Amino acid sequence: MSRPSAVAGAAQALQRCDELARLTSLSGGVERVHLSPEHAAANALTGGWMAEAGLAVRQDAAGNLVGRLEGARPGLPALVLGSHLDTVTDAGRFDGMLGVLLAIEVADRVDASALPFALEVVGFTDEEGTRFGNALFGSRAFAGRVDDGWLAIPDRHGVTVARAMTDFGLDPARVGEAARRPEDLVGYLEAHIEQGPHLLDAGRALGVVTGIAGARRFALQVTGRAGHAGGTPYARRRDALVVAAEVVVAIERIAVETGTIGTVGRIRAFPGGVNVVPGVCRFSLDLRAETDEARDAAFERIDGFARELCARRGVEWSWDEFYRADTTPCDPALVAAIEQGVQATGDAEPVRIWSRAGHDGMAVADVTGVAMLFLRCGNDGISHHPDEIVTAEDVAAALEAFEAAVLAVAARH
Amino acid sequence: MSRPSAVAGAAQALQRCDELARLTSLSGGVERVHLSPEHAAANALTGGWMAEAGLAVRQDAAGNLVGRLEGARPGLPALVLGSHLDTVTDAGRFDGMLGVLLAIEVADRVDASALPFALEVVGFTDEEGTRFGNALFGSRAFAGRVDDGWLAIPDRHGVTVARAMTDFGLDPARVGEAARRPEDLVGYLEAHIEQGPHLLDAGRALGVVTGIAGARRFALQVTGRAGHAGGTPYARRRDALVVAAEVVVAIERIAVETGTIGTVGRIRAFPGGVNVVPGVCRFSLDLRAETDEARDAAFERIDGFARELCARRGVEWSWDEFYRADTTPCDPALVAAIEQGVQATGDAEPVRIWSRAGHDGMAVADVTGVAMLFLRCGNDGISHHPDEIVTAEDVAAALEAFEAAVLAVAARH
Numbered sequence: 001m002s003r004p005s006a007v008a009g010a011a012q013a014l015q016r017c018d019e020l021a022r023l024t025s026l027s028g029g030v031e032r033v034h035l036s037p038e039h040a041a042a043n044a045l046t047g048g049w050m051a052e053a054g055l056a057v058r059q060d061a062a063g064n065l066v067g068r069l070e071g072a073r074p075g076l077p078a079l080v081l082g083s084h085l086d087t088v089t090d091a092g093r094f095d096g097m098l099g100v101l102l103a104i105e106v107a108d109r110v111d112a113s114a115l116p117f118a119l120e121v122v123g124f125t126d127e128e129g130t131r132f133g134n135a136l137f138g139s140r141a142f143a144g145r146v147d148d149g150w151l152a153i154p155d156r157h158g159v160t161v162a163r164a165m166t167d168f169g170l171d172p173a174r175v176g177e178a179a180r181r182p183e184d185l186v187g188y189l190e191a192h193i194e195q196g197p198h199l200l201d202a203g204r205a206l207g208v209v210t211g212i213a214g215a216r217r218f219a220l221q222v223t224g225r226a227g228h229a230g231g232t233p234y235a236r237r238r239d240a241l242v243v244a245a246e247v248v249v250a251i252e253r254i255a256v257e258t259g260t261i262g263t264v265g266r267i268r269a270f271p272g273g274v275n276v277v278p279g280v281c282r283f284s285l286d287l288r289a290e291t292d293e294a295r296d297a298a299f300e301r302i303d304g305f306a307r308e309l310c311a312r313r314g315v316e317w318s319w320d321e322f323y324r325a326d327t328t329p330c331d332p333a334l335v336a337a338i339e340q341g342v343q344a345t346g347d348a349e350p351v352r353i354w355s356r357a358g359h360d361g362m363a364v365a366d367v368t369g370v371a372m373l374f375l376r377c378g379n380d381g382i383s384h385h386p387d388e389i390v391t392a393e394d395v396a397a398a399l400e401a402f403e404a405a406v407l408a409v410a411a412r413h
Numbered sequence: 414m415s416r417p418s419a420v421a422g423a424a425q426a427l428q429r430c431d432e433l434a435r436l437t438s439l440s441g442g443v444e445r446v447h448l449s450p451e452h453a454a455a456n457a458l459t460g461g462w463m464a465e466a467g468l469a470v471r472q473d474a475a476g477n478l479v480g481r482l483e484g485a486r487p488g489l490p491a492l493v494l495g496s497h498l499d500t501v502t503d504a505g506r507f508d509g510m511l512g513v514l515l516a517i518e519v520a521d522r523v524d525a526s527a528l529p530f531a532l533e534v535v536g537f538t539d540e541e542g543t544r545f546g547n548a549l550f551g552s553r554a555f556a557g558r559v560d561d562g563w564l565a566i567p568d569r570h571g572v573t574v575a576r577a578m579t580d581f582g583l584d585p586a587r588v589g590e591a592a593r594r595p596e597d598l599v600g601y602l603e604a605h606i607e608q609g610p611h612l613l614d615a616g617r618a619l620g621v622v623t624g625i626a627g628a629r630r631f632a633l634q635v636t637g638r639a640g641h642a643g644g645t646p647y648a649r650r651r652d653a654l655v656v657a658a659e660v661v662v663a664i665e666r667i668a669v670e671t672g673t674i675g676t677v678g679r680i681r682a683f684p685g686g687v688n689v690v691p692g693v694c695r696f697s698l699d700l701r702a703e704t705d706e707a708r709d710a711a712f713e714r715i716d717g718f719a720r721e722l723c724a725r726r727g728v729e730w731s732w733d734e735f736y737r738a739d740t741t742p743c744d745p746a747l748v749a750a751i752e753q754g755v756q757a758t759g760d761a762e763p764v765r766i767w768s769r770a771g772h773d774g775m776a777v778a779d780v781t782g783v784a785m786l787f788l789r790c791g792n793d794g795i796s797h798h799p800d801e802i803v804t805a806e807d808v809a810a811a812l813e814a815f816e817a818a819v820l821a822v823a824a825r826h
């Protein structure tokens with residue numbers, strides 16, 4: 001078989017993105033969630049493509065799809081290439097899937113017998129957490145980090161992860177068998193769309209990811225005193241919403257000033273009557289930064305601002321942190337390999353970028369070094385949306401770079 | 414029967430407030446809504462007290478309780494004294510009820526045979542609009558202003574006003590019979606707790622109401638663009654909530670600067686994900702002022718601020734006015750009578766005050782002149798809350814003033 005061109009490989013990967021997009025539970029849109037019939041169908045379809053590329057295919061104990069190509073001799077530790085096959089609701093066609101399909105193309109193109117490691121391609125399940133609200137199930141299981149508490153989480157119909165696993169044909173008691181040992185792994189490389197406009201703005205097809213930003217998420221609350229909208233003069237108001245609104249405005253200002261990202265996505269005022277001064281306002285904060293230190297320092301400033309403001313306005317300030325993922329730095333040697341890969345496409349000084357979104361690599365990093373290759377998104381960088389788009393040229397460049405990165409890892413091994 | 418002292422009359426009115434508070438649909442709190450079993454029970458109990466005071470009692474076609482005491486001769490036009498017997502959810506014991514009970518005490522104390530008009534005491538139903546969301550049903554029916562559209566409004570269980578009237582024993586087709594003709598009325602006087610702290614701050618037991626502020630209520634909306642919290646840099650964000658928050662803060666500032674009252678009681682961000690930049694923010698505005706001109710000018714400033722801000726931030730601004738009640742000026746002659754009444758308690762220069770809350774008088778003014786007497790609230794002026802409180806001394810003063818006001822109307826008649 002003649003070695004296919006990168007353009008042809010990219011075209012095949014994109015055509016397969018379209019095929020996977022048809023495996024959806026959403027009429028008129030894409031939604032493919034963990035342990036659903038569409039999950040099974042996507043594993044079957046993608047597993048077929050893996051087999052065509054010469055990989056030995058299995059589904060692991062967590063529902064991840066794993067294809068393996070032995071290296072110079074059987075049983076070598078594996079360099080893992082992968083991404084995820086599940087989606088958010090009303091998703092695009094590329095977030096996750098494109099990385100798996102590019103990995104298959106790389107496996108199809110390389111001469112594995114010349115590699116000092118095995119190649120594995122993994123299509124992780126449940127990176128998004130769409131069904132059970134808790135992300136990275138597949139990659140955490142891969143890293144041996146799923147506990148029993150996770151198995152008891154229900155979806156919105158009350159079906160637990162454990163029950164859904166059984167219905168899917170998996171044994172929840174054996175999820176631990178999906179865990180990989182560090183000594184069996186060389187590292188993890190993932191190609192993924194950027195999900196933002198930085199490469200678009202920089203005029204670059206590809207970017208070298210330096211780290212995956214963690215996030216801290218908070219439930220914020222201002223507690224004042226409810227009162228009659230007509231009968232409560234300003235001097236006696238303890239309006240929780242007006243104070244919360246000042247905090248929302250300050251969060252944007254502080255985030256911009258500190259180069260971090262703060263987003264308030266939810267807000268509610270209580271009791272919520274049109275003619276009642278709000279006594280309580282609850283709102284959320286999602287805070288990200290290139291480093292944990294920068295993120296935590298930004299939160300200190302936000303918290304300090306809110307404390308001072310609330311004291312001055314005679315209301316109470318409180319918060320609860322309900323999610324925290326620290327930043328995952330990429331492995332320097334693997335980052336260098338990705339950089340060499342991008343250079344192989346003719347980009348002498350590849351853009352370095354930190355990932356503002358979470359990825360499977362955050363979980364995989366618990367068991368082996370990780371690095372990522374980002375592809376430019378069109379449409380202003382929009383993602384988690386049907387308008388998510390990439391160009392065939394960029395995908396071809398990504399395929400070249402991804403393959404070259406694998407060879408660079410081999411050369412350094 | 415010897416004429417009871419004002420102190421004894423006040424004590425009786427307060428004790429009856431306690432008795433009415435037991436007619437509730439809320440365990441551990443007060444809630445008595447339109448066309449409920451508690452409404453029927455309150456009419457029966459209060460009707461008994463009216464009969465004891467010598468009034469001829471009937472329930473009108475809208476469910477209002479009406480007691481009549483003939484004047485110097487039968488069939489004279491009536492001076493109406495009243496307030497409402499329904500409540501909000503988790504209400505206080507005085508808002509409405511105290512005014513009805515003081516009116517009964519006045520009827521019990523005056524020598525009606527010396528009056529150049531009949532006295533009527535009305536316990537209006539549904540001033541609050543708690544059940545069907547549309548206030549002043551009873552007093553609007555009294556003024557002949559209920560249309561068929563109103564009868565079709567459902568409660569949260571889908572029971573329409575018309576259906577609830579039938580279940581209550583009223584004929585919805587005959588609600589027009591509750592309407593009174595202007596020529597049969599001399600005017601309307603209402604005693605009511607202030608529902609605010611102005612009299613408390615001024616150190617006065619009573620206040621003379623000059624007018625009842627109308628309100629305009631708006632559904633405000635900022636429309637930006639939803640985006641991934643991680644992947645959308647600030648330069649590309651069109652965050653609807655941050656802009657709405659600036660408007661919320663500005664509403665307070667503009668209201669304070671213009672001496673008006675602006676309250677944002679509700680706010681929601683959409684799609685509402687913790688990690689999604691809000692694309693739409695909807696919030697409410699309740700705007701009140703002493704005059705319609707001041708209120709409308711304040712809205713112009715708020716609207717102008719928001720339009721300029723939204724244009725600058727690249728988001729859309731829109732609003733819908735869903736409620737508008739213009740200010741009801743009190744009748745000057747009746748205001749003078751209330752003032753004389755307050756002066757009769759020894760307060761030489763009664764405080765004049767405008768009502769920030771709505772009252773039945775807003776509806777009754779369509780058919781006859783209205784005026785109101787306010788009583789000082791304790792507890793910082795709190796109302797629509799179980800902590801609503803008045804002192805027995807203030808109630809006794811109110812009873813004296815209310816009776817003296819009736820006599821002042823008679824003297825001027």
